[in-house]
Amino acid sequence: MIDLRSDTVTRPTPEMLKAMTEAEVGDDVFSEDPTVNSFEKKMAEMFGMETGLFVPSGTMSNQLCLAVLTQPGDEVIIDELGHVFNYESGAAAHLSSVQLRPLRGVRGKLNRELAESAIRPKNDWDPHTRVIAVENTTNKGGGACYSKEELIELSNLADEHGIFLHLDGARIWNAIVKTEIEPEFFGSIADTISICFSKGLGAPVGSMMLASKDHIKKARRFRKMWGGGMRQVGLLAAAADYAVQNHLSLLKSDHRRARRLAEAIAENPVFEIDLSTIETNIILFNVKNGTAEEALKKFTEAGVGMVPFGPKTIRATFHFQVGDEDLEKIIKVIGDFA
Ligand SMILES: Cc1ncc(COP(=O)(O)O)c(C=O)c1O
Numbered sequence: 481m482i483d484l485r486s487d488t489v490t491r492p493t494p495e496m497l498k499a500m501t502e503a504e505v506g507d508d509v510f511s512e513d514p515t516v517n518s519f520e521k522k523m524a525e526m527f528g529m530e531t532g533l534f535v536p537s538g539t540m541s542n543q544l545c546l547a548v549l550t551q552p553g554d555e556v557i558i559d560e561l562g563h564v565f566n567y568e569s570g571a572a573a574h575l576s577s578v579q580l581r582p583l584r585g586v587r588g589k590l591n592r593e594l595a596e597s598a599i600r601p602k603n604d605w606d607p608h609t610r611v612i613a614v615e616n617t618t619n620k621g622g623g624a625c626y627s628k629e630e631l632i633e634l635s636n637l638a639d640e641h642g643i644f645l646h647l648d649g650a651r652i653w654n655a656i657v658k659t660e661i662e663p664e665f666f667g668s669i670a671d672t673i674s675i676c677f678s679k680g681l682g683a684p685v686g687s688m689m690l691a692s693k694d695h696i697k698k699a700r701r702f703r704k705m706w707g708g709g710m711r712q713v714g715l716l717a718a719a720a721d722y723a724v725q726n727h728l729s730l731l732k733s734d735h736r737r738a739r740r741l742a743e744a745i746a747e748n749p750v751f752e753i754d755l756s757t758i759e760t761n762i763i764l765f766n767v768k769n770g771t772a773e774e775a776l777k778k779f780t781e782a783g784v785g786m787v788p789f790g791p792k793t794i795r796a797t798f799h800f801q802v803g804d805e806d807l808e809k810i811i812k813v814i815g816d817f818a
Contacts, residue, residue: 482806485785487651487734487761490682494497496722503718507711508534509704515714519686519772522755528667529690533699534717536658538650540708541570541674541687546611546693549644549672552577554610556646557598561588563648564613575706579607587757588621590614592633599641615648616655616666620789623738623762625655628665635669644671650687652681653724653759657731671695677720679726680734680761680799684762686720702800727800734761734798737807741796744811750818761798764789766805775817782813 483489492500506512510592519534535541542564546556550660556572558565560582572578583594590612612634618624638645647670649655656663666673671688677683689699703709710716742758745751745765753765767775772788779786779794789795802810 481780481783481785482802482810483785484796484802485787485812487680487797488678490799490801492682492684492719495726496683496719499718499722500715503714505712508713509709509711511715513712513714515721516717519717522683522721523688523724524664524690527673527675527690528664529673530675530692531690531696533689533691533696533703534710534713534720535687535689535703536685536708536710538648538674538676538678538687539568539571540703540706541676541689542568542613542646542648543575543706544689544702545646545672545674545691545695546572546578546613547576547702548695548698549609549646549650550576550578550610553607554578555581555600555607556611556613557581557583557590557595557609558613559583559585559590559615559618559621560604561585561618562613562615563612563619563650564615566620581609586621587624588615588618588627588711589624589630590634591603591630595634596637599637599643609641609643611644611646613646613648615650617658617760617762618650619762622757622764622795623651623654623760624757625659625759627659628661631666631669638671645669646671647673649673650676651760653679653681653728654731654735656779657728658760677723680731681720681723682800683716683720683723685716688720728799730760734800735759737802737804738796738798740807741798741810741814744814748814748817751814763796765794765796766792767794778817779813782816784810784813
């Protein structure tokens with residue numbers, strides 16, 4: 481099957497496996513894994529943050545960020561399409577006892593006016609607004625990127641109100657490649673950042689929380705408490721480091737292929753797609769007749785995997801293990817689809 485269900489489905493390449501086997505390792509719970517330590521330092525420098533913490537997943541990384549930024553009873557402003565709101569099993573309520581305030585932005589993106597309208601007055605009965613959480617690129621929003629200006633406005637808003645800005649950068653790499661915004665800019669606007677190596681970059685496992693030393697000190701304890709303290713995990717950090725060094729440059733082709741497929745989808749009248757929404761590696765499109773589930777069954781039979789993103793909406797996500805030959809086959813399936 482040509483697998484466009486997610487960019488998380490990639491398998492490690494032989495070169496990545498080689499880098500893993502050659503990694504120098506130690507016990508990371510004792511902060512003694514040299515590969516993890518140097519990778520955390522490298523990523524923190526890259527994103528202009530004080531320090532980093534290598535963790536198993538993007539979910540853990542997002543949740544650690546919220547845990548260190550908030551007190552029980554606080555409120556976190558987020559777009560209603562946000563991963564933290566939709567796909568983290570209610571973790572913010574369970575782990576940090578905070579409530580999320582979902583807002584209807586545009587393609588998963590908040591803007592200053594919208595976020596400002598949700599900041600609560602300070603009194604004894606409103607929850608305390610503590611964090612604005614943004615996602616870049618947006619997943620459920622279809623791979624949309626924030627501009628520098630949009631992020632600066634949200635960061636200024638957070639500063640003006642003495643609250644924090646959290647950036648879920650699971651696909652920040654796609655945003656960097658698309659917008660050419662330098663990574664250290666994100667450190668200048670956010671208090672905490674979560675980045676993932678296991679999405680389009682193609683590492684088998686691994687995310688990183690980036691923040692101040694104080695926040696990471698607290699997060700280390702939560703990570704251990706939540707069962708995420710890992711031992712000779714330099715093996716995985718080596719895979720992630722390999723992915724940053726060797727796969728970042730491949731994302732541009734993912735974006736090109738996504739656009740090419742979107743154009744083919746636009747040519748078949750059984751589908752609906754807004755080409756202006758195709759920015760990175762994620763495509764959202766609708767079926768005009770029938771349901772997404774029915775269409776997906778036909779796609780599976782034709783050897784193409786995608787996922788439903790609503791009753792009539794389908795998501796296709798490109799990654800480096802779907803190449804140009806595969807793309808041509810998918811375009812044929814799209815062209816023949818009736
Ligand atoms: C935007 C976003 N944030 C966070 C995550 C969570 O990552 P993980 O699956 O590693 O927990 C994902 C997963 O796809 C995501 O798309």
